Amino acid sequence: MAKTILIADDHPVYLLGLRTLIQSQAEKYEIIHEAVTADEVIIKLTSLPVDVVITDLSMPGQVHSDGLALIQYIKRRWPESTVIVITMITNPGIQNSLARLGVEAVLNKNSLSVDLLQTLKSLFSSPVRRAVQTVPGNLAVTLSPKETEVLRLLLRGLTVNEISAQLKRTKQTVSAQKTSAMRKFGVTTEFELYQYAQQMGLNS
Structure with a gap:
């Protein structure tokens, strides 16, 4: 049975790219929802949860405008859903935070065409292994x-x-x-x- 997927990005070009990549593997993956705001992600997941959430980290929203808070909410409310975050932000701090929240993979938007399908394959053929290595969760930042x-x-x-x-x-x-x-x-x-x-x- 095909894995059900929600894709979310407020930039039409990236949303189209996600749709095109996933539809090329229609026998394995089915796009159930598309969203362009963080609030829309929650509304659509509430109406029908999915196996995989692929979402931009930074999207507009009235209730869920903070990307990390959105991911935290998704992981808490739908713990069975696999979450893949796509972002242009590459600093270790954000990746560390996403790893602590339980995100299964973090992909750079510039390499989606190469990485996305391989990541999905890796996640579901070997679910124990994290598809994308993130910064170890024990790194701490201490401010004065x-x-x-x-x-x-x-x-x-x-x-x-x-x-x-x-x-x-x-x-x-x-x-x-x-x-x-x-x-x-x-x-x-x-x-x-x-x-x-x-x-x-x-x-x-």
Whole structure:
């Protein structure tokens, strides 16, 4: 019996690519749902669960706008579903978080045409083996209290200048603490930094 699949991506080109790849193996896999927002993923899974969820990590959504929180919700509510995450984010911090959440594979969007079908084959022919190696789950990131303080304020929407004024530190000091946190997380963009900081609960 063919494995049932949900595919999700807010970019039409990638969604088309996923559909084309999977339909080339129609005897093995059947696309039941397609989604373009995180909320739509949940709505469709609620109506009919699937064997495999293939989803972008970062999609728009009103209720489930944070990618890591979306994956956590899926794994908790539908633990029997295999989850494959596709993303352009490659830093170890995000992969570590996804591994801890129980994601079976993490694929780079740039190599889907090569990796996706091989990953599905590997997962279902040898389900014990993880198809994509991720960062070991015991890696820990330790921020200093001042770095944590800066990140919390960044997540609240403050700029470096505003944080400098509020904490009575120079702009150079605040920037250095932000850069240090990025280096510890292994990220290179603010988007990645915010994603990882949210996963750590620094926006609470």
